[in-house]
Amino acid sequence: MTLKLADWRRDWTLMSAFFYGDEIALIHEKLKNLKIENLAYCSFENRFARAGGLAAVTTNILPYLKEVNNIGAVLLLTPYYPDLMNKSKLRPTGISFAVNFNRKTIHVEIYKYTWRYKSPVRGSLPEYYLKADGFFEVKDKSKDPYIYNEQDSKANDVALSKNAVFFSLAVPLAMKALGIRKDIVFHLHEWQTSLISLTAKEAMLNGTLESCGTLQTIHNSFDSPVSWRLLTGIMDRSRKQKLAEFPGEDLSAYQIGLGLVDAPITTVSTNFAAEFTTDVLMTEHFAPHLQSIFRKSSVYGINNGTFVSISDKYPKKETHTIEEVRAIKLKRRKSLLSILSRYKPEERFGELTYQGGSITRLPDNVPIVVMSGRLDPLQKGYDIFLRAIEQFQEDEIKVILTPMPVDYSDLDYFYEAACKCKGNITVFPFKMQRGYRELQEGATFGVMPSIYEPFGAAVEYMASGTVNIGRATGGLVDQISRNCGFLYREDAVFYTLENITAFIESADIVQMRKTNPWAESMADNLYDVMKKAINVYINHPEKYYKMVLNGFEKAEGFSWGVNAKQYYQVYDMIRS
Template identity: 25%
Template structure:
């Protein structure tokens, strides 16, 4: 599919990943998947495989990309004709970027979704219409199969609804986010809403797309229809429609093995000294990076570098973009506070990427670092020179997610660190819990038994709030409502959520898991055994080639 090739030279059929974000316009997990999966599918498929995505012209990675012009198409949208230019970036799975002449579209500054809700709805609907029109220019006469990623690109199905000839389309859900799609809005945009009934984008798309609907882990497929937070709070309108259609296709790992293989072989043979020495070296690298750090307005360190302990106490790391309804930074902060006020010997390092609430939304972490300057540091910026060494030198990485489609526990293990995670979604699959631990309660045990065969080597710690709380669903609604964002209310996520029994139980169980990990750290041989087992588990269960075959089995 050379960019300058004549249209009739393009082979058929063609498979396309349609995504609102990619490695060239990253925000979250979808971009990480799109950086890996299309290439593996291209290698395994018997058809050309491409990626179709918006040209987010304000994002540097997109704006500076080497692309060639392929052609253009006209898109009738909101009562006017918008010209869209199609650009191609070469690779094993070539990327086709749709760039409207009107710069009001796809104008997010920090990431693709960095616009208000009405604008994101408009841009997503426009993208759906543009993809439908662009297919004939990208590959005239091709028999298209489209893999639509989340609601922002499920709009392609709405644009195709009612057409006499349309591509085969499959939906992949990386989360349960959705968007209202009123009949009048679709009609004004030039769609045929009567051909795709429903109240939201996903409801309408499900009636047009093929079976099955994919998700990015087997457990998240269950959670979408069984977990109260998903099925009764976040997406009750989807659960009945998805129950018989979901297929979980586990992602592959999001990083390569960083630990030298000989060290793992020695540890597996009963000699963990070299592996533990490697981790101590990485920790020293992190501390050296601290010595060179110069905080400023663009690097607002929270904590005290001079007071932060540089001893042998266990180090816990948490990282990723803050999302008050998903990530769980507040759960980790409160659990760390409970441990530290009881004089548990531990240190905590947080690497949050500020989300929609910005730095003010992370004030609870700033307060934690102020209260415990010897044990807590917070880096609410990209501390590239220190993060990897911190992760590789840490005792454990923490994932206290309120929900988790796939998760980064695999990245903990492949970087030489044991995982602690809430028993949900992909985390549940990636960590085999230690049964003889405080955190292994009946809620964890029952879920782990569904996922992990009996006798599987233990690899880390899972925690979960108690089952059977009478206020469970109401508490989830309360957590999701984020009342602390109400004007005039105290802007304190932790303080607001402590009134919910479910939240308190979640915090208590994580605090227990942290104590479990502190106990484990006192036995280097046991720690190394769990780590090596965890690495083996990730390597044996997660594979991008296997993921590619999982999709190709249906498409």
């Protein structure tokens, strides 16, 4: 499947604020003659520092970008987080360079991890980690590379912005130090790397690099202001003089980066791309300041590949018979119930029972429902799910929750729901050491009640033989179709900027989130679709198991190979 990029036109309106006419002409000439021989994938997340989907993408896509597109060199450029790295797996390259940052000379060392991959063919590629004293010193116990100060959000934002600007300045210098100076594509991810679209152009003009182009992938709509003081602190005298002519207030990282990028703006799913200019959550709350850029340049969705393979319990995949799938599914369910009856670490709370006795006695017609992932109150929708669960009777369903909290106070509502729904809910507030695979494969339904979802993990449930229930938002719309899962949406009358703002501003107050009219409508509609799904499971089992089979087929349609080819199309637009 090819992207339709014919209508895209480069919008360099902002270029004249940063560069003179002769400089713009020279940059354009260098881009026109660029060869795609070196791909530098720039990310604040990596295999040792994970906050969400970006790390998962980073640890899957690079071999496909290299091998499918036959690019000579593909590498990762990422920060070295002293407190997060697995130092035994990283090796010093012996290469270092200096960065002039805010009138100080900062010494940067390059560390290397060699990724030896088996797909799509056997090969290897380098990951380079930039280490600088005083930078990237995150302190978060959950290994979140964006948390510098857990107690003070404003101080954290300032620190993150400073580190992002420093990284953007260091990246072109790192490429020079590595001996790679021309025919470079910088693939930028999230706002933390977006200013490389500026520093890369400066690098071409001052001779640090010979030729390089940039493109941006947005995995989330978050952005950050960048003060002129911080920005001009990394500029040479000529650039400072040019910026002095710029009218108006500070711009954000994306307002600068997306205004200077050399190729179409991309994101990680087709539907999420459309939502940037159609969904009130994006247009009025998260990204109103970016609407002119999005509408002029458009945002192009490139669906991620799948992060897991079809479970080996289903060797025939979608060619299994209904009866074969039913037998396998019930066997995995039995394994799950056995583990749940025995695996009781002290952090777990809420006991699953059936008629007051052992959960192993649970009849096959009582559905098991699971929700897993980060406990992000403003994205993942755990509150919505808990409110829906409270409406079920004892032994009507069984629910397993595996939230991974940043702050254990976020679990307050979980404790409340576990008490209210005694026997129906168990909570594992950590990464399970046992039983996670059985949970994915043995559950009847996997629920994703996301507030927004750039891509999502619906495909992972499908690949495990579990039917999805999800809110119709973002990438979940691309993944869940009527023949393999269930989508729902709240009543439109409650989806207003007023309710959205109140919900987000009550991030730390669960009781206020619960009673928000928008949240109540999401929970009520989730309850309704769960009742519908349960009816299919109990009264129309052939339809349910057919959905499992359809899920296998749908999951296989998400390919990193296709993803890599589509990104190459975007790389090629740099030369247009």
